[in-house]
Amino acid sequence: MVIALDVPDAAIGDAADGGAFGVLLGTPASARIASFHVTELDAAAAEADDTDPALLWFDVVEAREALAYLDGAEAAG
Numbered sequence: 001m002v003i004a005l006d007v008p009d010a011a012i013g014d015a016a017d018g019g020a021f022g023v024l025l026g027t028p029a030s031a032r033i034a035s036f037h038v039t040e041l042d043a044a045a046a047e048a049d050d051t052d053p054a055l056l057w058f059d060v061v062e063a064r065e066a067l068a069y070l071d072g073a074e075a076a077g
Helices: 043-048 060-076
Strands: 002-006 012-015 023-025 032-039 055-059
Touching: 032 060, 055 060
Parallel strands: none
Antiparallel strands: 002 032, 012 023, 032 055
């Protein structure tokens, strides 16, 4: 699961790993969860996939649904 956050622009510092895996905050800041993103691939398939897999998008109000999707994917895998 990827959790996307909203932070003030002024708090954003240099990107970690060129921005592929997030950014570093240059100053302490409050953050607001914006959305959740989950791959449809199981762990083994995600590890074997050398591309960036498409992610399912869940709105912040769908946190329970995102977690339920993950629970269901783990049970099926």
